[in-house]
Amino acid sequence: MAGRADTETTVAVADVLPEYADAFPFDRFNEMQTEALPAFTDSEENVVVSAPTASGKTALAEIAICETLEAGGTALFLAPLRALTNEKESEWERFEDLGYSVYVVTGERDLNPRRAERADVLVMTPEKADSATRKHDSRRYGFITDVDCCIIDEVHLLDSDRRGSVLEVTISRMRRLCGPRVVALSATMRNVDDVAAWLDAPAETTFEFGDDYRPVPLDAGVKTYSHGENAFADKYRRLYRALDIAEPHIREEGQALVFVSSRQDTVQAAKKARDEIVERDVPMGARGEYDFHTDASDLNNDTLRQSVLDGVGFHHAGLSREDKNRVEQWFKEGKIQLLFSTSTLAWGVNLPARCVVIRDTKLHDPLEGEVDMSPLDVLQMLGRAGRPGYDDVGYAWIVCDRSDADKYRDLLRDGKDIESRLAEDMDSHLNAEIALGTLHDVEDVMDWLETTFYYQRAQSAPHEYVAGSDLRERVSETLRSLVDDGFVEMDDLSVEGTALGRLASKFYLRLETARGFADTAERADDGVDLAEDDVLRAVAAAAEFDSVSARSDEEDAVAAVLGSRADDLGPGPRKVLAILHSSMSGTTPTELKSDAWVIKQNALRMLAAFRAFLDRFAGPKAANLARRVEARVENGISESAVGLTAINGVGPGRASTLAAEGYRTPADVVDAGVSGLVSAGLGEGVADRVVTNARELPAVVVEWGDLPDSIASGERELHEVTVKSVAGSARAGIRVTINGHEMTAKPSYLGEATVPVAVFGADADELDLCVEVCFPELPLPLVEEHRTVRVE
Template identity: 70%
Template sequence: MQVSEAVPEFAEAFAFEEFNRMQREMLPALLDSGENVVASAPTASGKTALAELAICKALGDGGTALFIAPMRALTNEKETEWERFEELGYSVYVVTGERDLNPRRAERADILVMTPEKTDSATRKHDSARYSFITNVDCCVIDEVHLLDSDKRGSVLEVTISRLRRLCDPRIVALSATMPNVKDVANWLDAPPETTFEFGDDYRPVDLHADVKTYTHGDNSFADKYRRLYRALDLAEPHVREDGQALVFVSSRQDTVQAAKKTRDEIAERDIPIGARGDYDFHTETQELRNDTLRNSVLDGVAFHHAGLSKNDRDMVEEWFKEGQIQILFSTSTLAWGVNLPARCVVLRDTKLHDPLEGEVDMSPLDVLQMLGRAGRPGYDDVGYGWVVCDYADADKYRKLLREGKEIESRLAEDLDSHLNAEIAMGTISDLEDVMSWLETTFYYVRAQSKPDQYDFENIRDHVRTTLKRLVSRGFVERGDDLSIDGTALAMLTSKFYLDLDTAERFRTLAEKEEIDTPAILEAVAGAAEFDSVNARQSERDAINSVLIGQDSGDLEGGGRKVLAILCASMTGSTPGELRSDAWVIQQNAVRLLAALRAFLKRLDRPMAANLATRVEARLENGVDERSVGLTAIDGVGAGRANKLAKEGLETPADVCEAGVDGLIDAGLSEGVAEQVEESARELPNVGIEWGDFPTRIARGENDMREVTLRNRGQGEQAVVEVTVNGIEMTTKSTYLDSDASVPVGVFGGTDDEMEFVVRVAFPDLPLVPIADSRTVRVE
């Protein structure tokens, strides 16, 4: 079947001219029917074209298509691939957490590309103008729906699809690698038998020979990596010597680089005839690589690939591997889920990986099968070879996985509290009957019907009722006399910021404290449940202790103290080398938690503390001290410029405005940068406190009401104004401060001989140090 016959108006959107056998069998279901579709097919059998056909059907009907990609790296890849749709006049828009959302572009897009997490976020906020576009989706294509069984992300995908179906009921087209229980997924998505497909291994373009090879591990994990590497090279060598290629998956980005370096030495030692050092044209092409290590490596026929490389370098490596210029490629699992880059031989050197938030964990069975599925080059090989290298003790587990595959389970029960809380907070569940109706829309419920003993189906409704009671007792949910259910402010904040329920309770406890300072904020974040699995290695303990000298770590132990040390060190840009490998992930999670904490403090009427949380967040992101943190509120000012300006005595945006362009140039900025920084500083509030005729004396027992004037010479911003006398709060008021404002201050002759009045102005959402001024009144 020619593409031009099946979809003549979209023929240019496909990278090939003829559909394969699997695609031909699915054409009627995708193009002639409006039913939901579920298809399970071997890796590399051409599932991407099925997604594109479903999208063509939606576009041809005048609708909007949503493509849910399993990871962020693949959303960017689809944006490039689907420029073909753009050339046909259709708009493709990628929505990810790393990009600023343009609601107008999202609203007008014909094809939306999102991750499960971003789709979850959008559906939670569907009633806002910013995310209303999500309710206009007519067809939702789920790529790699077996992600449902992912321990971290499966439940997110499950509740998101259930929610999307309740919001706008789009056509669902779910695509998956081979899974034994495809009918359960079809039942969940209401796909009838005639549009449910289960393609076996005979639809693989190349047969797969997969097996397990063992090694005996020692006491040194570093040495074990090399034992596994040599084992992997033993398996790859015969194929490489016969002009084949090998794809070796390792657990981390750093490992791809180290394994490639070691392999180059080993290839020379074994005298394996690969590489292209004599190819002048190829040598010239490699000069375009930005990574120096990679540039040297590819000439020896060895390369590495991971998400941390520039797009230019990744694209070149992929192209050279396809051309056969690279014979051995080391990669992280990202490559298995995305780019169609098969090799004659695939080896999984690592079956365990280090997660900064979880410690050492087993690689997901889904990842293992996905990576092995890359073995075999269509059109070049009759058979592909896939190997799992593992410890002898794990061999039977992996042999069973290769023999039987992996049934897709629901992971919703593991995080039912959080997801039920989110639905109640959004208002999609308003009574107990709604709770049970929602339950029946989940894969969890369908899977429990298939495996009643495993899921305790007989008691599943009681389990959900118990979960609801727990949410009520913890203050997340309120039940009315009429059996109605409402989410509290705590529930809404928890849902909005994707917090663990225990973390939300921890933040509420902090907000209820009388005094909140920087150490208390850091301890609350470091002890968040999101960091429960962080482990402090023996080699890190001295560095942790050195950072935390003089710092009260409260009830934190082990991993919690490690997180606290990383947060403290990051705020001054002085993270010890021993802690840097996990610092970035921990820092990024902490920034998100601090943004949530700020919202908690604002909602629970602690605006001064919210400003402090904002400053801690800015210090953590930029690595600056308290003295110069306010400068980071200026667009274009990061750690380097903030520190440079602070050394010259310019510590606030107000100082920058007063210095002017000439003063900034004197402080070391170029003229162009100085102009931009000064202009941005003028877009921030610039507040002065004027006391007017405030008295200096008052008779004991007398009262006098005066007004203090706040002058804002900058832009308007939500502010909090606090008045204290002798350290005791008199008044606190939140206001939008866009011009001059007056603050009434009662002056009274109390029992003290002196009364110190302090007016303090802070901005909860800006990292500006509060502006404060005082006057002392003698009591006579």
């Protein structure tokens, strides 16, 4: 492993990368970058670099990108957080200026496959890269197999709960798919050799830069506070403790960065801190600076606008990009002396402060309840202490309860080994690999195991991991359980994913959730009619919501929504169910709103998945019900209005307006025409667009052909009925019943379809023929057309 160089020399960027000198915001590489440089420029081996926070690792990523571009290849940068992908897009406009294309692929944007395919630099989160590699053989995501260099920013994310295993299997999969060069960058980690061994990085391209490479030495410690009975009051106890720590530095014209657990906490802490600073007579703020006062008036956030003039700011992912950029710039300039932030700032923006305080070591997760902040986040935040060029030392403090103090002191003293989290989700990840078709037999499964960081850690720490033959047996047991539960089929030694396994992989479901969805769908296929509440209950009971908790004030709100319904569910699933029910009508109680957004977004993903299960195992009618429920949860509208949301340009407001006038379907909108929609309250231009878009959706017509009005008793005749759309086309399910008994059911793509109808004179006086048409992928109401045939 490379160590510290004997020389203190640095090199000029233009001497090493003359074509790309304008892509760097400085003229010379620093000592750390200079020492690592030959590993990038003189070698094609994989590279692993562990270096202190703020030592310049981002430039190493940019060197790797330049080398890849020089060779005509494509670079993929894996950012640890979605918020950081947007920042890289802005920051790397420098590459755009040199004629290269930078494209960010995230779940919050519609993918443009052509742009992704043509991009020279791709920026993704591990989760999005996982999704792309799972769909690599599709036209939309085929670009992922063209990656020549994969740069992992903050590879110690491997040790992060569920996200760590996602990163681990994604890198292993990419190496099998396209064999890119891998560059792994990390803050200081004790077992860098394990990461290097996993990635096959040789000693000469593996670097462990110690604290002597840190631009500013770090003085870190733990401060305790007196814990009370009230969690709300405890926040303020910790805030006053944090201000006690920060105040001396602020009085010396230094700056303090205080990390808190949530977006709302950044705002509330900033408000309280402003009052406390006035009370303590701490000299700070810039109200007398006319230009700053003018600039501050441009802020979008009202609270922030008032706060920054007093030298206090807050920063979180919910602020507009313009406001975040201004806050970051003013903090760098010293106009903001005290900044409250969530952990996002620690992972991405290079925004150091003389003093860093972690006020909250626990946070509320809507899906997990109260959880400890990860050690990785803690170390990342503390690493922001110390401003290069301004401070001789950085000060970093953790404020915690006395019962946690020793835990954090040990972390500061000893650091932390990076562990694999794959064992926690071994079954779902192994299922995904088999469902993708990358593993064909038991030997492939064992070969896959050896590509994982889990396997490498088991070799180096056998006393902490299942090792050797025991490890192979554990994987064999996991494989057998997948077979027993119906996710995988095994014939002799070959393995293949089932429909259940493929759906679980496609929608990133925990396997117990997938099994539950399939069981519900199969019951529906056996004739059990599903209602809206059944769909919502299936999602609320998903294993992904197992750790949701309901606080006492929330339980009253849940009861107000649900009444006595779902008393058999636990408090967490009942809370999820209440949020879903109230979301359908757009009336979520105030007490539930703080968690509702996250739960709702996850539930929409679950509803889409459940719809696919119903489509596959129960049929299009059940899937259509789930699609309508999904659209109601998303839009907060009535059953009568939901079908209109299928029209492009019709959101919940317009859908409700049109439904109030009696319109329910796109076909109704087309029949009404522009004048009808104008009469309903839409502007003429909007009405014209809505009618045009409505014509792209199906309008069902049933043609009964030569079906007779009557039939003699005991006679039997076979006829054909035509079902067609006179407007747009879509995948449909067609079902024919006679007096409530199913006679024909077939999937079709309307268009046009013919279905056989057998008419026979039975004991009944008349036959009620019903043709049902439903669309499993559109929130359109079920179409029913009836025809009566007399029996004479």
